[in-house]
Amino acid sequence: NIVGRGRKRKTTDRVDKAIQRKIKVNRRKSASSIKHEIEKELGVIISNDTIRRRAHEIGLHKRGALKKPYVSKVNRLKRLNYVKMYRDEPMIFWKQVLWSDESKYNLFGSDGKIMVWRTSTEEFNPKCTVPTGKHGGGNVKVWRCFAWNGVGNLIFVDGNMTGEMYKEILVENLFQSSKKLQLGKEMVFQHNNDPKHTSRVVKNSLDKQYVKRLIWPPFSPDMNPMEHLWDELERRMKKTPAKNEKELRETLQAEWKNIGQDVTNKLVESVPNRLYECTRMKRYPTRY
Incomplete structure (x- = not known):
């Protein structure tokens, strides 16, 4: 040589x-x-x-693929409509929103990460993410809500939730959480487009109580700050791993109640930027 x-x-x-x-x-x-x-x-x-x-x-290296929902062209247009509808709302509006969601929590967790070739700036490129379903696997199901002022109720769901069950959860917890968080008559409720949420029995119940709702776009967990609040809860849960389902339920409730207003303030204040990021990413899933 x-x-x-x-x-x-x-x-x-x-x-x-x-x-x-x-x-x-x-x-x-x-x-x-x-x-x-x-x-x-x-x-x-x-x-x-x-x-x-x-x-x-x-510049391509093997990295773990982020899990993001698959968003069709039709649903990207609905995300755009959501952004146009709410992007000019002042922060006082977002402080009146009661955010909600359901999740499953794994007792022991799982990994199953998929690797992809990408550059350091392609983390959120649709080619480098993995489509997800609405919920991951798990063995404890919960419904929970929060607003700018703090966390609302966290409720355990036994069995497969139906529209009737969901209606009862809202009847028992929606206004109770709203009152606790001092949202008043200007409260705006957020939930996604799960068929249970859009069922006639739920719609009629909310209409009867004059509950205002956000017009939510499909497959848009990144627009809901609840996703990051759940991440915060999971980080706290890892510090005190539960040995069984009873301990898991007790720890979930305790750690949920310990989440302070400093956390919920930051998450709600991130909403305008989430709308901006949705536009920047051409309505594909964002970094959120």
Whole structure:
């Protein structure tokens, strides 16, 4: 070897471009899969390390894919309509919103992370995220709500929730939480478009009580600051892992009640920026 030249490159320009093209087309494809395809198509012998080096040369590295809902073109338009409808609302409006959601909580948790090729700035690129369903797996189901002033009630749900069950949860907890959080007559209720939430029995009950609601876009958990409040709760739960379901329920209630107004203030104050990010991301899921 000539001094200063370094190691001779093992692949041709044609092979390099083929490798990089395959990576860009399918960000989830493994180095091993690409290696076998290149060897079969171009008749060359290469290693997994060569695949990784060629990816690194164009700034792509294997990273865990963020889980984001799949948003169709129709639902992206609905997200745009939501932004247009509420982007000029002052902060006093958002301070009157009672945010809600249901979740399942895993006793022992799970991982199952999918890896993708991406650059350092592509974390939220739709090609580099994984579509999610509405809820993850778990063994304790809860309904909860919060507003700018703090957290409202957290209720455990036994069995499969129906529209009638959801109506009863709201009857027993909606105004109780609103009163606790001093929202008054200007309270605006937020819930998503789950079929239980949009059922006739629930709609009639809310209409009868003159409850104002946000017109919520489908598949938009990133617009709901509740998602980050749940993340905060999960971080706190990890400090005192529950050994069984009874302990899990007790710890969830205790840690939920311990979440302070400093946390809920920041989350509600993030709403205008969530709307801005939705526009910036062309209505695809945002960093939230």
